[in-house]
Amino acid sequence: MTPSPHTVGILVFDGMKLLDFAGPAEVFAEANTFGGDYRISMVSIDGRDVRTSMGLTLPVDLAASDAGSFDTVLVAGGEVFPAGPVSDSLASGAFDLSQRATRTGSICTGAFVLAAAGLLEGKRATTHWQHAAELALRYPGIRVEPDAIFVKDDSTYSSAGVTAGIDLALALLEEDEGVELARTVARSLVVYLQRDGGQSQFSGATVEQVPRASLLRTVIDVVRADPAAEYSTSVLAGIARVSPRHLSRLFQEELGMTPGKYVEVTRLNRAKQLLDDGRSVTEAAEASGFGSSETLRRAFLLHLAIPPSKYRGRFSPAAVKVRR
Template sequence: MAQRTVLFVLFDGVQSLDVTGPLEVFAGAEQHTPGSYRIRTASLDGAAVRTSSGLTVVPDEALAGADTPHTLVVPGGQGTRRPDARLADWLREHGPRAERLVSVCTGAIRLAEAGLLDGRRVTTHWAYCDKLAHDHPAVEVDPDPIYVRDGHVSTSAGVTSGIDLALALVEEDLGRDAALTIARHLVVFLRRPGNQAQFSAQLAAQTAQREPLREVQQWITEHPDADLSVESLAVRARLSPRHFARAFQTETGMTPGRYVDRVRLEHARRLLEDTSDGVEEISRASGYGTPEGMRRAFVRALGTAPSEYRRRFHPAQ
């Protein structure tokens, strides 16, 4: 088995977890299968970089002296908000030589600045998808998945999704057993499918300003199997259904129905990941009523059925 070099590009303002999360996955793979990976870090001049959290990281080498890697990883962070012509030039020259080109979070912005994402379907952190699409119209930006693989180019969303993508790459290289062992060691799931949406209901919605509406948001989260119709929720908020629906959308940025859909999907997803409960039981606990109702919701939102979703986390079941 040929050893694969994995090179992480460092720069001032890099997000430390964008680097260390995927790096720990590849390091775990090297421990599991010695000789599988050679992990390197490099900055433009080989100088130490200061991450967005203030942590100082000393790279192994300068990019100018780095060998062409098998997998080139470009992390994100606050530093990507400022264009870097020198780094863009280096990526433009050396990026196409790597067998795999990977970005974590807003590292996609660095790749786009170098013209390496033109004509490709990509993703990045949900808060920067619109900016990436606006600044680089030749790039097809998909804001929904946690990671996207388009040919030899792979892009991931927010920080932890870089771990998911790294696990997928290790599974491709070394097999599922190796990736599962690493995921268990890191106490993470193996593995969230790339087409899983990068949202949680609480993150996707704004917190309502008025206390009755905040209480309703919390009630929905804690009781996904309850009657969550607009009429029922309006009674809890002590508002008329029409006033409640209008106020809820104004203050949270989404309709009550959309919020309920997201809460129920998230609740069902977690039960599938964390428990051995049956699909029928989970569908009732999550407010879908029937397995078919839950299946339709999963296919619509995630592009996969609940049984397939669970298989990714519990392949023996």
């Protein structure tokens, strides 16, 4: 018997990002050239064509109510979320499609659509690093993993921002057809089968903002101005004019971390900036307050899951070479 094709429905809407659809779709389409059998359909709530965030109008194959069942349903993302609310019709459409699918996933801020549909409640999920905190705030029942490239929780999947949809599609392809086909497709598309590190390498290691009136405000301003200075808890407590114990309590209550952890995160951000500017690993370590390249390396592996040398190779100006 000839195996049935694997059907993929991608739910789209006005304002969606083109790459959120095109990236995963291209992975499955490329798999077909190497022996896969994927059938991809664009689905909108009412079956009407949609207009992407860049102004391009895309034809739609099916209305959600007429789409039937899919093996895989993916929901695209776009800047319309979380800037605005997810409509009841879009959330309902996503829910209905999910109930008729073997597995469901989201690309980028498509996670807000799955969340509004109740499909992420009690589950682990991720979204674009810029919006992960907002997803967790709006939907406290979701265990948001802000650093993940993609997350699988049972038959529900979610991915980080934009190009991470390609990572997710490759992982789904590997589940379906095995690692060899997934690797072949990744090579053909000139992407990693599995990229190193998480989203943090593309963002700053963030902490919650504190009010200007907070006792921590002066401490934070001092550390940000000169991360390389020596900062023990006692020194920081002296700046805030409180006891070390009281300072530690304030950091936990307002930032969810110890004073030492805050200093480390601030130094990490400075080191990333220096590496972005083309400074060497040793120079970045010394100028940011880590002291040695080995200490900086340990911090990078802890927070970003990649060494500083690899980070520098990806993001510094010296890494960008034009071949003539």
